[in-house]
Amino acid sequence: MKIDPEDKPASFARRWGLPLGIAAGVAAASVAAVTVFSGQGAAQPARAGSGGRATSAAASPSAGRVSPPAGAGTGSTRPSSPSASATSGTFTVTGTATTPIAPGTATKILASCLGSDAxxxxxxxxxxxPAATTDWDGAVIAVDSAGQYVQCEAKGEKGSSQDHPPTFVNNRLWGTGHLVEYFDSVGEPAGSGRYLSLGAGHYTSGIAKITVSYGEDAAEYPAVMAGGAFFYSAAFSTGTPAPKYFSATATPYVHAYDAAGKEVYDQKKDPQFAAGSQ
Structure with a gap:
């Protein structure tokens, strides 16, 4: 797992003590039938209103249910309007939109990431x-017949995993009430004054929408959801040069909503992420 290139290797306790060091996961439901190769996301932030109901069209209950039925595909995650530009303190979110990777390329990424297990x-x-770093320009989330997930970061047609074995992401850290499980969350500089954050996980069947906020900014950005898994990514403008510990400044926080639009999980309020809990 990576935090910043400048950081020295962290201890196990430190790595899992920060929300950035992980992402989220879900109980697999009919995943064997899912053949979707992209989910739906948007660069437009949604701010939670009363009762957790989102106040922007991009995050309304109808638009927020982005997890498709088994066997159904979803389209590109290009936003319908210009990239996000939410500003908080020392960073600006410049984009959260993702675009699909072709099935054949996804297969190559998994093969290089998982070897004979692919x-x-x-x-x-x-x-x-929405941006590329030296090591990453995408990700593939995959599952086997036993409901075991893997998260492979991609660069071109090559894939890599932060975990050894890659299935280590499963069942290692659940959110309060076992609604959200965290996989890996990582980040790297994406050029001068730019930074890329990405992460994934899975959710239980009662979750209709996953969003992610960054740092102290209240704006929430819809995650890509498909096959019981979710994925999020954001590009940031950090100024030049980027702060040494920018990853902690823009820590991602996962939020989960039910079909009625009620927020049922907020990572910021999860006691296992409180200081000193890990």
Missing amino acids: SGYHAVIAVRT
Whole structure:
């Protein structure tokens, strides 16, 4: 797992003590039938209103249910309007839109990431991120017949995992009430004054929408959802040069909503992420 290139290798406790060090996951429901290779996301932020109901069209209950039925595909995650530009303190979110990776390329990414185990997995989310770093320009989330997920970061047609084995992401950290499970969340500089954050996980069947906020900014951005998994990514403008510990400044926080639009999980309020809990 990466935080910043400048950081020295962190201890296990430190790595899992920060929300940035992880992302989220879900109980697999009919995942064997899912053949979707991209989910739906948007660069337009949604701000939670009364009762957790989103106040922007991009995050309304009807638009927010982005997890497709088994066997159904979803389109590109290009936003319908210009990239987000929400500003908070030392950073500006410049984009959260993702674009699909072709099935054949996703297969190559999984093969290089998983080796001989790749044949047992099928991709449920395969997307390019809104910016590229030296190591990443996308990600593939895949699952096997036993409901075990893997998260592979991509660069071109090559894939890599932060975990050894890649299935280590499963069942290692659940959100309060076992609604959201966290996979990996990582970040890297994406050029001078730019930074890329990405992460994934899965959610239980009662979750209709996953959003992500960054740092102290209240804006929430819809995650890509498909096959019981979710994926999020954001590009930031950080100024030049970027702060040394920018990753902690723009820590991602996961929010989950039910079909009625009620917020049922807020990572910021999860006691296991409180200081000193890990």
